[in-house]
Amino acid sequence: MILAGGAGSRFWPVSTPSRPKQLLPLAGPDPLITATIERILPLVPLDRIRILAGQPLVKPIRRVVPQLDDGHFLIEPRVRGTAAILAWAAHEIARQDPDGVMLSLHSDHAIQPAAAFRDLLSDAAVIARREKLLLTIGARPDRPETGYGYIRPGETLEGGAQRVAQFIEKPDRATAERYIGDGYLWNTGIFVFPVGVFLDQLREHTPELGALLPLLDAGDVHSFFEQVPNLTIDVGLMERTDRVGVMGATFEWDDVGSWDAVLRTRTPDADGNVLHGDAYAVDTSGSVVWSEDGSVVVFGAEDMVVVRTKGVTLVSPRSRVGDLKKLIEQLPDHLVRGDDG
């Protein structure tokens, strides 16, 4: 299951509602969603892959991943948070194989090396099924990131997984630094769920959703999404049950959360810049210069993000591009939607 929703404001003006970040080549030459599918294909054959997205994104996604057809999509009738979408996805798998294990991936993460990723998921599937655990993948922090959730690992299980002692929401910087020293992990939101265990846990700990599962049994997906509460899987289930475990990642992981991330997920040049399209950086360091239209020239600057699309140029220091949502609230609507909106 590849989650491919998302509003696409973090990479404005290149990302727009009709062209969210997973369609952009933010971690290499291919769009993130293309890389996501290529990465998992050796482990999961194409006919077992499903893309979870809204109808408007089907066409744009098929354009960048031509091997997909309509049968590969689960179209959410309504955006209702990850609890609803994952419950539906698990239910779809359980219809065919009640003992199946669901791998829930995001379409817009940067991960490498791919082989280590597949090996870990493969091991996780075995452990999750054997231990009847909902497993999440935890990445090893290499910086005191305040934008991620953290996991405090507990008891170690056979095969390398650990129980989750605590989920912690985005900490401040000092706390994040302490977490790194204490061996906490980043919560990647990548899940390995035995579908039977997952659906049972929802019935037990998330009754507001679990009570609606018979609608899915009856094939009434529309009513399920009409009635289901807007809930994340973290708040709705993971923090409520003790049947959760974490596997520490052996690969590099980034959720590519802002333009700043591109300096980690693409390979910077000798001056520490990432240039895309017809972009020039002279006497400039630590900057992202991204052009989709015309030329962009940055001269004598440090740590800047400069992005040019057909309709808009954005200029902002790296330290501020995490706040783009705040910026967008202050701009006229036609600017935010973009040319293709």
Add this chain to the structure above:
Amino acid sequence: MILAGGAGSRFWPVSTPSRPKQLLPLAGPDPLITATIERILPLVPLDRIRILAGQPLVKPIRRVVPQLDDGHFLIEPRVRGTAAILAWAAHEIARQDPDGVMLSLHSDHAIQPAAAFRDLLSDAAVIARREKLLLTIGARPDRPETGYGYIRPGETLEGGAQRVAQFIEKPDRATAERYIGDGYLWNTGIFVFPVGVFLDQLREHTPELGALLPLLDAGDVHSFFEQVPNLTIDVGLMERTDRVGVMGATFEWDDVGSWDAVLRTRTPDADGNVLHGDAYAVDTSGSVVWSEDGSVVVFGAEDMVVVRTKGVTLVSPRSRVGDLKKLIEQLPDHLVRGDDG
């Protein structure tokens, strides 16, 4: 005489060889050359105004100053420095009036208030003719500018002018600060020359040019420009003769030498930004945001210059835009020439 040559690299990418800075609205709603002509018209009727420029600029200039016709232009056959062009211009005036006074203005300066400017030139013309002096206009420094030449004034003459004790090329910052305290003036390059005195002085002090004046007498402008040395009037004459004086300006003057100057010559908003075209500055101060194509959004930045044209976006800190020539040397030629090149 309005000097309207210039390569136009300082305001790249908006300025290009075919659209140099005098054609841009850098000090108000009108192009600098339009403002220059409007400013002088109450003192000098249109039929006595001449524009000194190369042939390629005639059409672009007439487009922004429609009241000009071909008869208002003196077309330099070849770019040979200010000594040649002013000698030719003075010769043209002397043919009609040997006792005439030439006002030599630049088409790309910002000056206000206009009335004080005209009053000073009017007084200067009287003094220059009476004292048989080549007068230059000196502006009173309000900052230790290292990009301007300075004048050390000497003996005071009747009517407010002073003799020039010394011309000084661009000083370093500490020296410039001392100059301000010592009452030095900026050399504006605005001249008030009795044409007879000027041509005599050229014959006496600039023989390499003076010897060629008979070519102009014979009407052979082409040969004059072919043979004349490439010389500025400052080096070629002003620094060689003692028949030079300076009038201290009673107006604000700026040579609009770089994008940074626009923050002085246009009126900044409450955050200290100058916005032009479809430009937005959010949490941003001290910046020039200039769009001629599409929207430009600057977020969370300080003291930046961001310029977008149809083909190019330039981003540079204010402190570096004085070095654009250095930048341009490193860019591909098609970028420098611009779309209209």
